[in-house]
Amino acid sequence: MAGAHASSLLVPGDSRLHRLRPQCKIAAAVAFIFIVVATPREQFWAFGAYVAGLVLITGISGLPPRLVLRRLTVDLPFLAFALFLPFFAGGEQVGDGWWSLSIDGLWASWNIVAKGTLGVATSVLLTGTTSLADLIRGMERLHAPAAFTAITTFMVRYAEVITGEMQRMKVARESRGHDPRWLWQIRAIAHTAGTLFVRSYERGERVHLAMLSRGFDGAMPRMVEGGAPRSDWTTAAILPATALAVSLAAWMVHT
Amino acid sequence: MDGAHVTPVLAVEGLAYAYPDGHQALFGVDMRIEAGERVALLGPNGAGKTTLVLHLNGIHLAGRGSVRVAGTMVEKSSLAEIRRRVGLVFQDPDDQLFMPTVRDDVAFGPANLGLRGDELDHRVHDALAAVGMTDVADRAPHHLSFGQRRRVAVATVLAMRPDVLVLDEPSSNLDPASRRELAEILVGLEQTILLVTHDLPYALELCPRSLVMNEGTIVADGPTADILGDAALMAANRLELPYGFDPASVPPPGPRS
Numbered sequence: 282m283a284g285a286h287a288s289s290l291l292v293p294g295d296s297r298l299h300r301l302r303p304q305c306k307i308a309a310a311v312a313f314i315f316i317v318v319a320t321p322r323e324q325f326w327a328f329g330a331y332v333a334g335l336v337l338i339t340g341i342s343g344l345p346p347r348l349v350l351r352r353l354t355v356d357l358p359f360l361a362f363a364l365f366l367p368f369f370a371g372g373e374q375v376g377d378g379w380w381s382l383s384i385d386g387l388w389a390s391w392n393i394v395a396k397g398t399l400g401v402a403t404s405v406l407l408t409g410t411t412s413l414a415d416l417i418r419g420m421e422r423l424h425a426p427a428a429f430t431a432i433t434t435f436m437v438r439y440a441e442v443i444t445g446e447m448q449r450m451k452v453a454r455e456s457r458g459h460d461p462r463w464l465w466q467i468r469a470i471a472h473t474a475g476t477l478f479v480r481s482y483e484r485g486e487r488v489h490l491a492m493l494s495r496g497f498d499g500a501m502p503r504m505v506e507g508g509a510p511r512s513d514w515t516t517a518a519i520l521p522a523t524a525l526a527v528s529l530a531a532w533m534v535h536t
Numbered sequence: 537m538d539g540a541h542v543t544p545v546l547a548v549e550g551l552a553y554a555y556p557d558g559h560q561a562l563f564g565v566d567m568r569i570e571a572g573e574r575v576a577l578l579g580p581n582g583a584g585k586t587t588l589v590l591h592l593n594g595i596h597l598a599g600r601g602s603v604r605v606a607g608t609m610v611e612k613s614s615l616a617e618i619r620r621r622v623g624l625v626f627q628d629p630d631d632q633l634f635m636p637t638v639r640d641d642v643a644f645g646p647a648n649l650g651l652r653g654d655e656l657d658h659r660v661h662d663a664l665a666a667v668g669m670t671d672v673a674d675r676a677p678h679h680l681s682f683g684q685r686r687r688v689a690v691a692t693v694l695a696m697r698p699d700v701l702v703l704d705e706p707s708s709n710l711d712p713a714s715r716r717e718l719a720e721i722l723v724g725l726e727q728t729i730l731l732v733t734h735d736l737p738y739a740l741e742l743c744p745r746s747l748v749m750n751e752g753t754i755v756a757d758g759p760t761a762d763i764l765g766d767a768a769l770m771a772a773n774r775l776e777l778p779y780g781f782d783p784a785s786v787p788p789p790g791p792r793s
């Protein structure tokens with residue numbers, strides 16, 4: 282089946298980070314992101330410390346730095362949006378007659394860029410060292426609502442089926458000479474999108490029937506048992522604990 | 537009727553069903569299958585085979601008539617019980633497999649039945665072993681070949697230890713070797729099997745008895761070799777043997793192993 286494999290974010294490896302239980306990694310990543318978001322934006326040094334922490338973890342994970350940087354680019358569209366803020370936000374302005382930037386806008390922009398990028402980087406490290414199956418199991422262990430893990434499971438699974446379907450429809454279109462260069466040729470693509478929707482919907486129906494046939498009654502069974510060893514929790518806690526110290530220090534300097 | 541005093545595993549009487557859009561697919565189906573039988577359900581496209589099969593585990597509920605599984609009426613209140621007894625393998629394994637790993641997918645059914653821990657692990661292992669797929673347990677179903685996915689789909693249902701196994705066109709899209717391997721797996725099972733198929737030699741090989749369905753009713757019921765040998769019946773129901781295949785030339789299906 283063509284198309285990128287939705288489950289191939291994992292870069293196989295055997296680092297300490299790869300071996301940590303998924304629930305510990307997820308909890309640590311979520312805690313870290315919350316702490317980053319709660320850090321006062323004026324304390325640049327704190328963000329420097331966070332970056333240093335993530336760089337260190339990248340080193341431990343054995344993920345190629347280039348790959349991490351490339352995956353970071355998923356947040357470019359958000360960054361582009363953030364960069365507009367200084368031009369349009371109100372309040373006090375800097376500049377001379379020709380141009381002016383809103384000071385509030387600049388701060389807001391920096392805030393989004395810094396915290397957003399740190400958040401994405403954390404996810405990149407998490408998904409790069411944890412298979413999707415483990416991510417889902419980890420969420421289950423953390424008692425994420427069953428519906429939430431179920432939806433994630435389906436998304437993962439059917440992202441693949443649907444990309445495959447899309448690919449096949451594209452091939453079918455192109456083998457009949459479709460080569461959209463002009464706007465009016467886009468019609469065929471719109472039709473494809475419609476058909477894709479119907480097919481995905483019908484697929485969803487059939488999957489649901491197959492699940493009912495296996496005794497599904499609306500609640501995903503919790504299949505995982507047995508917790509993570511304490512050492513995994515303490516290892517995973519290092520990042521958020523350090524970040525918490527940094528954030529508290531930043532608040533103290535701030536006030 | 538002989539054996540009327542033993543409760544059949546599957547008993548369908550006067551079953552009629554119309555889809556919600558008004559299209560009537562079944563017009564009074566009667567069928568009895570005894571424990572341990574392997575029966576083929578044949579018929580042209582659109583005959584209503586899939587529709588019938590979806591009644592056997594209560595996905596569709598009878599519009600008129602009745603469906604009984606080992607004496608239990610298929611109705612809302614008995615669904616959990618029915619679905620434990622009747623395992624349905626869907627035509628397309630992609631409809632059946634949805635969990636991130638093969639192991640989780642096979643565990644899904646028995647976990648719904650309330651199994652946990654070691655007991656669950658054993659079920660999963662036994663089911664995968666029965667189809668020879670234990671070494672793909674930790675892989676993602678969508679990274680497997682079609683034939684492997686079909687086998688895993690069979691395992692997901694075997695893991696529920698059903699009394700009856702219903703397979704909708706299990707040999708479609710399989711290469712000849714996978715098709716033969718699946719046949720070997722099915723012959724080795726002790727469950728009652730209802731096999732929906734367009735693959736007539738496959739029906740002959742696996743099932744001593746066949747039912748022919750057309751336009752929403754059962755039009756013939758008898759030994760598979762007799763049905764495949766009845767040229768008039770075959771032609772009337774758009775059933776065609778592969779070029780050069782002579783049902784009289786092959787040995788009849790062997791006794792159960």
Ligand SMILES: Nc1ncnc2c1ncn2[C@@H]1O[C@H](COP(=O)(O)OP(=O)(O)OP(=O)(O)O)[C@@H](O)[C@H]1O
Nearest residue numbers: 555557559561579580581582583584585586587588
């Ligand atoms: N969801 C549906 N809504 C309305 N009509 C349907 C639906 N599914 C099937 N039908 C109709 O019911 C009839 C029987 O369909 P069914 O799928 O049971 O046939 P089948 O014997 O399984 O055919 P095939 O060999 O092609 O799989 C067909 O005329 C079909 O068009």
Ligand SMILES: [Mg+2]
Nearest residue numbers: 585586587704
């Ligand atoms: Mg069908």
